[in-house]
Amino acid sequence: MLNAKYSVLHGGEPTGNEIAAWAEVKTLFDEFADADHYVFAIPMWNFNIPYKMKHYIDVISQPGMAWGYTPEGGYFGLMSGRTAKVFFASGDGYGEGTGFEAFDFQKPYIDLWLNFVGFDRVERVIAQRTLFEPDAPLVK
Numbered sequence: 001m002l003n004a005k006y007s008v009l010h011g012g013e014p015t016g017n018e019i020a021a022w023a024e025v026k027t028l029f030d031e032f033a034d035a036d037h038y039v040f041a042i043p044m045w046n047f048n049i050p051y052k053m054k055h056y057i058d059v060i061s062q063p064g065m066a067w068g069y070t071p072e073g074g075y076f077g078l079m080s081g082r083t084a085k086v087f088f089a090s091g092d093g094y095g096e097g098t099g100f101e102a103f104d105f106q107k108p109y110i111d112l113w114l115n116f117v118g119f120d121r122v123e124r125v126i127a128q129r130t131l132f133e134p135d136a137p138l139v140k
Helices: 002-009 017-033 051-060 106-116
Strands: 038-043 067-070 074-077 083-090 121-128
Touching: 002 017, 017 051, 038 106, 074 106, 083 106, 106 121
Parallel strands: 038 083, 083 121
Antiparallel strands: 067 074
């Protein structure tokens, strides 16, 4: 898949084994792009998103499909007109005012990605401190 992506990035066409790999990428992207609704449930794993979600994002975020680039205008998303609802969950409190905001790579990464590919609106639902009782201190 990676070799196929670089063939496309450099203005070429995939060859050999790349052809089947690129067809799989296109199938996954088309499935994503054809959705009527986007709902993501994303737990925080070690301050970030799960590796399988990262891999999925890497596979479907392809040039000419999810995003484009021009020297004059830079990068632009090709998936405009879409709204995503994202359910974030984390074990500890990383929200504003906790002092732990810098540890949260989960929410900023997903927001950046959805904005990069052109989503117009992201609705967030945040469930945090899922490892503890509501009134338990963060540090013992």
